Amino acid sequence: MSTTKQVHLAERIANMDESQTLEMAKKSRELKAQGIDIINLNLGEPDFKTPAHICEAAKQAVDDGYFFYTPVTGLAELRQAIADKLKRDNQLDWKAENIIVSTGAKQSIANVMLSLVNPGEEVIIFAPYWVSYKGIVQLAEGEPNILSGKAENDYKVTAEQLREAISPKTKVVIFSSPCNPTGALFSESELRAIAEVIAENEQVYVIADEIYEYINFEGEHFSIGSIEAIKDRVITINGFSKGFAMTGWRVGYAAADLAIVKACDKIQGQVTSGTNAIAQRAAFVAISSDLQATHDMTAVYRKRADLIKGLLDNIEGFKTNTPQGAFYIFPDVSAFFGKQTPNGERIDNDMDFCMYLLNEAHVSTVAGGAFGEPNCLRISFAASDEHIKEAAKRIAEAVSKLK
Ligand code: PMP
Ligand code: GLU
Numbered sequence: 001m002s003t004t005k006q007v008h009l010a011e012r013i014a015n016m017d018e019s020q021t022l023e024m025a026k027k028s029r030e031l032k033a034q035g036i037d038i039i040n041l042n043l044g045e046p047d048f049k050t051p052a053h054i055c056e057a058a059k060q061a062v063d064d065g066y067f068f069y070t071p072v073t074g075l076a077e078l079r080q081a082i083a084d085k086l087k088r089d090n091q092l093d094w095k096a097e098n099i100i101v102s103t104g105a106k107q108s109i110a111n112v113m114l115s116l117v118n119p120g121e122e123v124i125i126f127a128p129y130w131v132s133y134k135g136i137v138q139l140a141e142g143e144p145n146i147l148s149g150k151a152e153n154d155y156k157v158t159a160e161q162l163r164e165a166i167s168p169k170t171k172v173v174i175f176s177s178p179c180n181p182t183g184a185l186f187s188e189s190e191l192r193a194i195a196e197v198i199a200e201n202e203q204v205y206v207i208a209d210e211i212y213e214y215i216n217f218e219g220e221h222f223s224i225g226s227i228e229a230i231k232d233r234v235i236t237i238n239g240f241s242k243g244f245a246m247t248g249w250r251v252g253y254a255a256a257d258l259a260i261v262k263a264c265d266k267i268q269g270q271v272t273s274g275t276n277a278i279a280q281r282a283a284f285v286a287i288s289s290d291l292q293a294t295h296d297m298t299a300v301y302r303k304r305a306d307l308i309k310g311l312l313d314n315i316e317g318f319k320t321n322t323p324q325g326a327f328y329i330f331p332d333v334s335a336f337f338g339k340q341t342p343n344g345e346r347i348d349n350d351m352d353f354c355m356y357l358l359n360e361a362h363v364s365t366v367a368g369g370a371f372g373e374p375n376c377l378r379i380s381f382a383a384s385d386e387h388i389k390e391a392a393k394r395i396a397e398a399v400s401k402l403k
Pocket of ligand 2: 021022044106132180
C-alpha cells in the first residue's frame with residue numbers, strides 16, 4: 001500500500017542530494033522496460049563478469065558452511081590479506097586490526113565520515129567529485145566545501161588551491177585517484193605537494209579513495225597514505241567492485257588508525273554488522289590470487305578509452321579530456337548550451353543536454369553537475385566496443401540536429 005499522507009521526514013534527509021548516478025540508471029531501466037533500446041553509459045560498473053576463480057570461491061564458501069555472521073570488521077583472513085596487499089602494493093604499514101571490511105567502499109566512506117565529522121565541520125571535496133561524497137557529508141551534517149580543479153590541469157585540484165582553501169574549520173579532505181568522474185591520476189609529486197599542505201594542518205584527515213587503483217593506464221599507482229609526515233591521518237579506501245568486477249558482491253574496506261577503525265566498527269555494529277560472509281570469502285580469494293584477470297580487464301578499458309576519445313573527438317562541440325584510469329571520459333559539452341532541439345526546446349545546461357541524449361539518441365550518460373562540474377558530461381566506457389561505437393554514432397546524429 002502506498003499512501004499520500006504527509007510524512008515528516010528528518011531534516012538530514014531533506015538536506016541530502018539524491019545519487020544522480022543511480023537516478024540515471026533508474027530512468028534508463030524504466031525506458032528499457034518500455035521496450036526502448038537504450039545504451040547505458042551512465043553507471044560506473046564493469047561490464048565484465050566476476051572472474052571464475054572468485055565465483056568458485058563463493059561456491060566453495062557455501063559448501064564450507066559460511067552461513068553465519070562474521071566479525072563486524074570482517075573475516076580475520078580477509079583483513080590480514082588486505083593488510084598484506086596494502087604493504088605489497090601501496091607501501092602502507094597497517095596491521096590487520098587497522099582494516100575494516102564493509103558493505104562496499106561506499107559504506108566504508110560513510111563510516112569514516114560519520115566517525116570524524118561533527119555537525120558544522122568542513123569537508124573539502126575536490127571537484128569534479130564522485131557523487132556520493134557530497135551526500136555522505138550532508139548525512140554526517142558536515143559542511144561540504146567544493147574545491148574545483150581547473151580544466152587546464154585535467155580538473156585536478158593543486159596543492160596551492162588546497163593551501164588557500166584549507167582553514168581551522170577543515171576536518172577532512174576527500175578525493176579519488178584515479179578519479180571518478182574524470183579518469184585523471186594524481187601523480188606522486190602532486191600528492192606529495194598536497195601532503196605538505198595537510199602536514200601543516202594538524203587537525204585535517206585525508207580520505208584517499210583508491211577504488212580504481214588497478215584500472216590505471218599509465219603505470220604505477222601512488223598512495224598518499226604512504227607519505228611519512230601524514231600517514232597516521234590518511235584513511236585509505238578501496239574495494240572489490242571495480243578491479244575485480246564485483247559490484248553486486250558488496251565488499252569494500254577502509255585502512256586507518258585504530259581509533260578510526262574502532263569508531264567504524266561501532267557504527268557498523270549498530271547498522272549492518274559484517275558484510276556478507278560468502279562475498280568476503282570470495283574477496284579473500286580475489287585479493288590473494290594473481291591479478292591476471294584484473295590486468296586483462298584493464299587492458300580492455302585502456303583500448304576503450306582510446307576508442308571513445310577518438311569517436312567523440314570527431315563530433316564537433318565535444319571537448320574531450322584523456323582518461324588515465326578508471327572507465328569514464330568527461331568531455332566539456334558547453335558548446336551545445338543555448339542550442340535548440342528539433343522540438344524547439346532550448347538546451348540550457350548539462351542536465352538538458354544529458355536528457356536530450358537520453359530521449360533523442362537513447363544513450364544514457366550522467367550530467368556533469370552531479371559531480372560538481374556543470375560544463376561536462378560523464379560517459380562510462382565500461383561497455384562493449386559495439387555499444388561504444390553505436391552510442392557515438394547516435395550521439396553524433398542527435399547533436400547534428402541541434403541548431
Ligand atoms: N568510490 C568511487 C570513486 C566510486 O566510483 C565508487 C563506485 N561505486 C565507490 C567509491 C563505491 O564502490 P562500492 O561499490 O565498493 O561501494
Ligand atoms: N560508482 C559508480 C558510479 O559512479 C556506481 C554508482 C554509484 O554507486 O553511485 O556510477
